[in-house]
Amino acid sequence: MAKFLDTTGVSYHLEQIIKNAGDKLILISPYIKISDRIKELLEDKNRLKIDVRLVYGKNELQPEQRNWLKSLEFVKTSFCKNLHAKCYLNEKEALVTSMNLFEFSQRTNNEMGIYISKEEDAALYADVDREAKRLIRINDKIKVSVEKHASKEESNKNSKTGFCIRCGADIKLNQEKPLCIDCYNEWKKYGNDDYEEKFCHSCGAKHNATIKKPFCLKCFKKLSPK
DSSP, rough: HHHHHHHHHHHHHHHHHHHHOOOEEEEEEOEOOOOHHHHHHHHHHTTTTEEEEEEESSSOOOHHHHHHHHHHTTEEEOTHHHHHHEEEEESSSSEESSSEHOOOOOOOOOEEEEEETTTTOOHHHHHHHHHHHHHHSSSBOOOOOOOOHHHHHHHHHHHHHEETTOOOOOEEEHHHHSSSSHHHHHHTTTOTTOOSSSSSSSTEEEEEEESSSSSSSHHHHSSSSO
């Protein structure tokens, strides 16, 4: 029988589904920014050569996230442009929920979910499993490229790509808008122009950038009119 979950229950069962996967693991989430705890569990699944499928819908991965996913041989990723569903399952249980695989959601949002046991409700589990596999089939698997710091500046120069000064996600280079939409929505709750962030908007290097001063000194000199 399916079971209703609150925020705490969703977080608990999501971790258990990953931890208990012995044959397969499917993670479907529009946003992915994985907590250290979930990373540890996925790395363990990778060591055990468990087939892990990760389907996501927002192509705004941080360079660190790309590097980490690239290092996991048995984690296969698929990009689904119009994805809004959040679903997590292994060979024995499933979770359909409002929670993204996004560490911010796991800490602060109010979430709901439905937990399904294959043993207790085989038909419902089969429906969820069938739809999850369909999403995997219809979307091409993509390779998550490794971005090294040395190549960031060259990429930026050629394509005018910038980096969110708070989370490091790839965004359009625009001195007036140095935050991605999610980080901007967080920033505007307080609206402090002098709040120090983490990355240079131009090269993506670690830097105490602000809304008013989004570039590191090197990039500022490079981009300033002669």
